[in-house]
Amino acid sequence: MGAGHAHTLYVHEHSPVHRLPPETKVLSAFLFVAAVAVTPREAIWAFGAYAGIEAALVGFSRVPARFVLSRLIAVAPFILFALFLPFIGEGKDVELLGISLSSEGTWAMWNILAKATLGATASILLAATTEVPEIVKGFGRLRVPPVITAIASFMIRYLEVVAEELGRMRTAMTARGYDPRWLSQARPIASSAGTLFVRSYERGERVYDAMLSRGYTGVMPVIDSRTASAQDWAVALMFPLLAAATATIAFVTL
Amino acid sequence: MSNALTVTDLHYAYPDGQVALKGVSFTVKPGEKVALLGPNGAGKTTLAHHLNGIRRSDRGRVEVEDLVLEDSNLAEIRKKVGLVFQNPDDQLFMPTVRDDVAFGPANLGITGEHLDGVIARALADVGAQDLQTRVPHHLSGGERRRVALATVLAMSPSILVLDEPTSGLDPAGRRELIGVLESLGMAQLVITHDLPFALELCDRTLIMDAGRIVADGPTREVLEDEALLRKHRLELPYRI
Numbered sequence: 001m002g003a004g005h006a007h008t009l010y011v012h013e014h015s016p017v018h019r020l021p022p023e024t025k026v027l028s029a030f031l032f033v034a035a036v037a038v039t040p041r042e043a044i045w046a047f048g049a050y051a052g053i054e055a056a057l058v059g060f061s062r063v064p065a066r067f068v069l070s071r072l073i074a075v076a077p078f079i080l081f082a083l084f085l086p087f088i089g090e091g092k093d094v095e096l097l098g099i100s101l102s103s104e105g106t107w108a109m110w111n112i113l114a115k116a117t118l119g120a121t122a123s124i125l126l127a128a129t130t131e132v133p134e135i136v137k138g139f140g141r142l143r144v145p146p147v148i149t150a151i152a153s154f155m156i157r158y159l160e161v162v163a164e165e166l167g168r169m170r171t172a173m174t175a176r177g178y179d180p181r182w183l184s185q186a187r188p189i190a191s192s193a194g195t196l197f198v199r200s201y202e203r204g205e206r207v208y209d210a211m212l213s214r215g216y217t218g219v220m221p222v223i224d225s226r227t228a229s230a231q232d233w234a235v236a237l238m239f240p241l242l243a244a245a246t247a248t249i250a251f252v253t254l
Numbered sequence: 255m256s257n258a259l260t261v262t263d264l265h266y267a268y269p270d271g272q273v274a275l276k277g278v279s280f281t282v283k284p285g286e287k288v289a290l291l292g293p294n295g296a297g298k299t300t301l302a303h304h305l306n307g308i309r310r311s312d313r314g315r316v317e318v319e320d321l322v323l324e325d326s327n328l329a330e331i332r333k334k335v336g337l338v339f340q341n342p343d344d345q346l347f348m349p350t351v352r353d354d355v356a357f358g359p360a361n362l363g364i365t366g367e368h369l370d371g372v373i374a375r376a377l378a379d380v381g382a383q384d385l386q387t388r389v390p391h392h393l394s395g396g397e398r399r400r401v402a403l404a405t406v407l408a409m410s411p412s413i414l415v416l417d418e419p420t421s422g423l424d425p426a427g428r429r430e431l432i433g434v435l436e437s438l439g440m441a442q443l444v445i446t447h448d449l450p451f452a453l454e455l456c457d458r459t460l461i462m463d464a465g466r467i468v469a470d471g472p473t474r475e476v477l478e479d480e481a482l483l484r485k486h487r488l489e490l491p492y493r494i
Binding site: 133154157158206207209214215216217221222223 | 345348
């Protein structure tokens with residue numbers, strides 16, 4: 001919960017990818033993942049091409065490859081589940097080292113492994129090259145309703161504040177000998193959740209007062225009117241376009 | 255020339271019936287720095303919230319320069335009265351320092367390069383030029399306090415109302431804040447429990463207790479009246 005944890009997903013660099021306006025990166029990442037997701041799993045070469053595009057992006061963005069690989073651990077639970085599929089899939093029709101496997105299950109495993117890894121890498125790259133408030137701004141410029149982006153940015157701003165408040169309450173409980181081991185001791189946790197809710201609600205009122213005091217009229221003001229240039233869009237969309245072309249060829253040749 | 259602030263016979267009771275203000279009257283001249291002292295629960299913060307109309311009373315009057323606070327001119331009043339909240343975490347609600355300082359002037363319709371200039375000037379006024387891209391959560395207490403002040407300065411107010419600006423600051427942060435406030439030319443009404451701070455910054459002091467102004471005079475005279483201070487749960491940390 002310490003302050004240093006906020007930017008664990010961001011890599012401070014001055015690469016061309018970092019400099020791209022956030023909305024172009026958000027849309028590109030989304031389109032890229034969509035292209036990967038619809039690619040038929042049998043087109044193994046296509047996934048190699050996607051991995052190549054991502055490797056190139058890692059190079060351009062100067063995000064250390066080790067950083068990306070270590071963050072990929074987030075997809076481990078999916079991989080763990082997928083690894084069982086060849087053994088539990090319908091019809092054991094393949095024999096490998098004396099173990100009978102399901103070819104359908106093996107394809108399903110490959111499908112999940114490849115798409116989860118490629119999709120996660122795309123989001124890791126987006127987060128590594130774009131700070132969180134910028135991503136929210138990007139969504140705003142992509143015409144996501146301001147209510148949604150405002151809620152998201154307040155959540156980002158206050159998540160750590162509320163987490164610290166919870167931490168202080170837990171410390172206070174521990175300091176007075178609270179050491180829960182049994183379900184019957186859960187009551188203080190439930191009541192502290194209630195307290196936290198009330199405190200957050202009151203904070204919400206104070207923040208709203210602070211907003212009114214600075215001229216808030218019900219609409220979040222436009223602070224950055226800068227928008228992406230045609231060139232920015234061309235550069236950013238080049239990657240999902242390559243992916244879309246790959247997916248199309250995969251469909252046609254299969 | 256009209257006063258920066260004129261409050262006349264202001265009354266207020268909370269919805270639960272608790273009476274917070276019982277006929278508050280005082281004025282602040284342009285450029286004057288006034289301390290507002292008083293025990294906890296005296297109504298100081300409630301009063302502050304009336305000065306820019308985020309709380310409204312049906313009895314009494316608030317005038318900012320030559321403008322009587324009404325529904326129709328709330329936007330203008332809120333531009334003129336810069337209210338700095340007690341807790342900077344309530345005041346700083348945007349994801350970055352820059353966006354937070356921009357919030358007020360952007361609501362006033364300022365955009366583009368003009369907005370960039372306003373932000374840079376407000377941050378420079380509080381010595382926080384280098385904090386633009388920082389996240390409020392990662393600032394020190396003193397930095398947060400000065401940035402909170404900058405968010406209000408960006409609206410070019412004619413009077414600042416500060417609610418316990420020195421609470422929770424270390425001595426160096428407090429010293430920096432005093433320097434910043436002394437350098438600002440607009441009228442200031444400073445709610446504080448920090449009596450030496452009041453003495454250093456403000457020529458005039460008001461004491462409020464139980465919803466009323468009970469003393470109004472030069473800061474040194476007010477703070478030398480030991481009986482008066484004790485009566486209203488105030489105390490100097492040392493003799494002046």
